[in-house]
Amino acid sequence: MSFFKKLKEKFSGDETKQETQSDKYKEGLSKTRSSFSGKINDLVARYRKVDEDFFEDLEEILISADVGVATVMDLIDELKMEVKRRNIKDSKEVKEVISEKLVDIYYGEEAEDVEQLNLNQNGLSVILFVGVNGVGKTTTIGKMAHQLKEEGKKVVMAAGDTFRAGAIEQLDVWGERVGVEVIKHNAGSDPAAVIFDGIQAARSRGADVLLCDTAGRLQNKVNLMNELSKVKKVISREIPEAPHEVLLVLDATTGQNAMSQAKTFSEATDVSGIVLTKLDGTAKGGIVLAIRNEMSIPVKYVGLGEKVTDLQAFDAHAFVYGLFADMMEEDTP
Amino acid sequence: MAFEGLADRLQGTIQRIKGKGKVTEQDVKEMTREVRLALLEADVNFKVVKDFVKRIRERAIGQEVMESLTPGQQVIKVVRDELTELMGGEQSKIAVADRPPTVIMMVGLQGAGKTTTTGKLANLLRKKYNRNPMLVAADVYRPAAINQLETLGKQLNMPVFSLGTEANPVDIANQAIEKAKEDHQDYVIIDTAGRLHVDNDLMDELQQIKANVQPDEIFLVVDAMTGQDAVNVAESFNEQLEVSGVVLTKLDGDTRGGAALSIKAVTDKPIKFAGMGEKLDELEAFHPERMASRILGMGDVLSLIEKAQDTVDENKAKELEEKMRSATFTFDDFLEQMGQVRNMGPLEDIIGMLPGANKMKGLKNVQFDEKQLSHVEAIIQSMTKQERQDPSIMNASRKKRIAKGSGRNVSEVNRLLKQFEEMKKMMKQMSNMPKGKKGKGMKFPFM
Incomplete structure (x- = not known):
């Protein structure tokens, strides 16, 4: 199942409380979101091919979100490998790999209830x-x-x-x-x-x-x-x-x-x-x-x-x- | 120390390129890549970095470098020039209105340090320019913000104008200026509430205050630790309010402070002051060219000299030098000298200003424990007058007494005595050197 569908399910299937909470996030993060994923969409639209220029631009987008140079470099390296492995040529397909990797970093190996007080x-x-x-x-x-x-x-x-x-x-x-x-x-x-x-x-x-x-x-x-x-x-x-x-x-x-x-x-x-x-x-x-x-x-x-x-x-x-x-x-x- | 990491990073590359008789395009490419990474890690905005690196590359492979006799040195000069250029010229002057009071508005995000800076700026105006500032508490939103400014006013013994939290900030500003005119206060500093640059209502409020009081200066207060977003914040505040200058706060932290570069580059507004500590006298004029030197690890000797001039009594220094030459330097002199050095501020700041100091083994990232100095002071203060003049009379029971008196142990007393003897020996050697050759023998290993 694709990453987006999983997330979508998570939010549409659950009770209303979660709905309102995600609305809050949506509201609070609206500026963040529009600039960040907007940029990724721009990027994807601009580049047909996945080449060095593409990765350089992606690097800048991530850096501009304060992700940090070292983490960005690692991420880009992993992406490059993944792209090679899966033989991805189309920039649209890369989009998904990007988000998967970012989520990987978020969750890591740990259980998801680490956020609990x-x-x-x-x-x-x-x-x-x-x-x-x-x-x-x-x-x-x-x-x-x-x-x-x-x-x-x-x-x-x-x-x-x-x-x-x-x-x-x-x-x-x-x-x-x-x-x-x-x-x-x-x-x-x-x-x-x-x-x-x-x-x-x-x-x-x-x-x-x-x-x-x-x-x-x-x-x-x-x-x-x-x-x-x-x-x-x-x-x-x-x-x-x-x-x-x-x-x-x-x-x-x-x-x-x-x-x-x-x-x-x-x-x-x-x-x-x-x-x-x-x-x-x-x-x-x-x-x-x-x-x-x-x-x-x-x-x-x-x-x-x-x-x-x-x-x-x-x-x-x-x-x-x-x-x-x-x-x-x-x-x- | 601020910017340390950037200096470290650049120094490695610079060392490699410095001695080269010929700088190839490959060398330049390698260097600019390091410069790019260093600046990005320092939170300089990526667009600014891009331009900066491009300019350096152009100049570095241009004629001025290639035809120079020492191309390595020349490249460094290019980097330094561009860095200084990027940070702008020195402009720490504050406007003076034709008809007093001069009005200054402080604006910025929440938590940037506006209220503290308001207090510091008022203190600076009085100390350096002999002005009588009045502080205005226009932050009616954050709990106890007015209280904070009033406390600062009390500490500084300065008037604070406030109308409580129910009043409209625009009214507060207007009435404050009337009051300042009545009381013959020649400066009015308005502390506004922190707000997001995308909060239209609150930005409107600032525009209204601006339209009403016609400020002579609008200072944007920015946290030196701000990341890539610094550009958005500065651009937005500047567009809506046309700020006249920037105050960088929390520069005494270990941030590399790239925000400073970004803000200057996108707004073209000068960084006028920098907050260098928590105390009310720790607001300093911002020196771009010194900061550029500091970033490149070239030291900030100018600031050091100024600091020394401020705190060291020249006559006493001469006397001390004489004593050093004749090797009649005593523990009393030692104590006095230590006091003077400590007056200059935290030791790590002073060391940071020495050229090459951050390259020295042992000094890099050393946290000087000020307590250690207090211990030494205590030991010396526990000595009798006779002992301070002539440490050779020291015996076991004297040492024991000193240790007891200072709350340290005998081995620490011994260590200090030994260090003192070694120091005296070194002074003797130095003063025995023929005067003409002085420079050669005294050269510090890192210079």
Whole structure:
């Protein structure tokens, strides 16, 4: 069965909930999609033959989606081999191979439920948010608190960003907005101490989930990364199996530096998942492909807009569907 | 350090081509391929890369290189020239309105660093240009954005104008300017909310503010880590608002910062300032030609000298030199010198500015532990005056006392003493050299 048909089935056959979710993706990714697969369609239309020029152009399309030079090179090499093996001459046939390969990178060998949030079903779950400055950590926490609360969970937030001006107040506003308690200290205090208090408070309130904010930091600042390791250590000391998730928040507009972020933050805090924010712009966030490929860190959530409900659990099928929707519609008569 | 990877990448190819007496077309092809990859890995937009590589190829196989006596060197010069050209001339000047206040609008995507940059820019205006800026909190959307600007205003002791989150940003801007006129503030910096360049409603709002306040400058604030999308963002903001300059933020990270090149190339707007750290005085004028040198690993000696001039007392430096020559250099001098170096900023930044430093074994990617320096300081500070002047009196019990006093162990004290002796020996050798031949003997291995 062709790749597109499989995807199509996945979306048309299932219940309505999935429909609406894929609509959201479609909406949020509409710009991404039209530019990305539009370009591939252009490419396919322009070239009758599959030759060096074709691959060079394809390379540029992928690079312009921030997929990353190394990954693109690998992908192109594999494609060339595949084309040779299957003796493909027509550029239309290549289109399918391209998407198959991209999906390969997304799914890899792993099970498809890697996107699920790992939560402690009976007892407190601690989620630590890390990332560079300005990626949207605090906003993501606010949105996630809302969602978890909607699911009937008792949530507490800890204002661990004691450095940036106004960060504590920002989380406070979110706390009021979604009706969740915020544990905070004064600006400039020790973030590890705030998180420690957060854990104590969450315990005594019988909370299900504790969301820990941290200050944004550039990954090459050794001292600040050490501070983050300390925060994680404090959490693990209080609850041995915690933090249950360490989520690296990545800005979709970030280029190749996202790989460096993933690597360094993983070294410091053992990142378990990615939240890809600001995907509602024209940026494609293609670097998550490379990150998934090289470090097998899955994307767990995506930010598709500014509304509280615009944080969506990541669904690789839906993501790919969004990217290739144009091609799929064209594919079925 | 920013751009490090790009410098590394280019250096390998440059080394290969540098010594060549004859540069073939094949050599040029090989080099341009490396340059292309290096720039793409650095997030330079692929279209910009294409043009850039084409220009280099044309010039490199052109006459100026082929007929030159040192074609290898000439090729490097071409790359460097083109890179500098691509980044544009230096333009860190800020407009001054004929009739005050001068109005500056800060625009950009969410999380680029507009609010922080607003604070930094105000600080720079006051420190460097003796101006009295007023900050305007026009970001009514992000929770606590106003609060953030007010906190910065408090830290800087500067007025912040706000009307809360219920007001219309256009009204806020208008009233702010009236207020600035009343209070005789000569600069008004408007911090607007972050927005996507494709969000028509919010872009309209910016256009309205622009039409109302007629700003003298519109700065587009861009995260230096931005990828290929930088071009779309910059083009779109520029088309809709006609920005006057760009501020690059988070350049102190390890990004290669190719966005800088792309933005300049597509908008032709100058990059005026660069954010180099989290503190409020860490906004610097952007120097394109220095940055080009840095990318090519040629060092940034100019910045280093300027930094030294800013922080080092010249008389003291002379005194120190005299002491070095006469080998009467003591631990007190050592401590003072260390303090001066530390005043210049993080050590890795300073090392990064040295020519060839990133080629030196051991220095590459070294993270200098500032703590180590504090330990050395503590050890010296635990010495008596006599010990600092004359370390030869040191014995086991003195060392033990020093170790205890500084919270380090005796072996660390020993190591420092040994290093100090070696340093003194080296100084003696240097000052014994005949003056005329000085240059030869003192040449650093990497120069």
